[in-house]
Amino acid sequence: MRISVSSDMDEPVARALVGELRERGHEVRAHGALSPGADPRWAVCSEAAARDVADGTADQAVVCCWTGTGASIAANKVPGVRAALCTDACTADGARRWNDANVLALSLRLTSEPLLKEILDAWFAGRPSDDPEDRANVDRTTRLDHGRTGT
Numbered sequence: 001m002r003i004s005v006s007s008d009m010d011e012p013v014a015r016a017l018v019g020e021l022r023e024r025g026h027e028v029r030a031h032g033a034l035s036p037g038a039d040p041r042w043a044v045c046s047e048a049a050a051r052d053v054a055d056g057t058a059d060q061a062v063v064c065c066w067t068g069t070g071a072s073i074a075a076n077k078v079p080g081v082r083a084a085l086c087t088d089a090c091t092a093d094g095a096r097r098w099n100d101a102n103v104l105a106l107s108l109r110l111t112s113e114p115l116l117k118e119i120l121d122a123w124f125a126g127r128p129s130d131d132p133e134d135r136a137n138v139d140r141t142t143r144l145d146h147g148r149t150g151t
Contacts, residue, residue: 001025001026001027001059001060002026002027002029002052002057002058002059002060003021003026003027003028003029003058003059003060003061003062004028004029004030004031004048004049004050004052004053004057004058004060004061004062005017005018005021005028005029005030005031005034005049005061005062005063005064006030006031006032006034006042006045006046006048006049006061006062006063006064006071007031007032007033007034007040007045007063007064007065007108008032008033008040008041008042008045008046008064008065008066008070008071009033009040009064009065009066009108010033010034011064011108012113013064013106013108013111013112013113013116014033014034014064014108015034016113016116017062017064017106017116017120018030018034020116020117020120021062021120024120024124029049029052029057029058031045031046031048031049032044032045032046032048033045042065042070042071042074043070043074044074045063046063046065046070046071046072046074046075046105047074047075047077047078049061049062049063049075049103050063050074050075050076050077050078050081050083050103051078053078053080053081053102053103054078054079054080054081059102060102060103060104061075061081061083061102061103061104062103062104062105062106063075063083063103063104063105063106064105064106064107064108065107065108066107066108066109067107067109067110068085068087068105068106068107068108068110069085069105069107071083071085071105071106072084072085072103072105075103075105076103079145079146080102080142080145081102081103082099082100082101082102082103082138082141083101083102083103083104083105084099084101084103084104084105085105085106085107086104086105086106086119086123087107087110087111087119088115088118088119089115089118089119089121089122090122092104092119092120092122092123092126093122093123093125093126094126095123095126096122096123096126096127096128097126097127097128097129097134098129098134098137099137099138099141100128100129100134100138104119104123106119
């Protein structure tokens with residue numbers, strides 16, 4: 001899988017994330033502080049990783065900043081992106097299942113390396129739900145990207 005990764009800081013957990021993704025066989029494209037010479041500001045690098053997903057050059061993305069909040073907000077401004085800030089494996093599983101999230105947002109402050117592996121296990125094992133209500137909610141968020149919701 002092609003995964004874009006961004007971080008506004010070159011922190012140990014961000015480097016561990018890139019290493020773990022590569023160990024799992026993913027092709028990683030780095031943005032921000034993880035890419036020498038790239039703009040490390042969280043709004044800039046999170047947008048870049050999210051745009052990779054939106055334009056199809058990446059299958060998914062993982063965006064990181066100190067709390068994960070700014071990275072998730074910036075990523076969610078890109079149409080077609082459903083970014084979820086996940087601080088544990090259960091949330092990551094639910095984000096994939098119920099929200100069909102395609103961008104994982106992580107907190108550099110809260111995520112330890114063991115927790116990172118648990119979150120990634122749940123994220124990659126998760127599959128979008130086929131439940132009609134869940135699909136209707138995801139479809140509505142897609143319509144929000146285009147400025148229309150209907151009823």
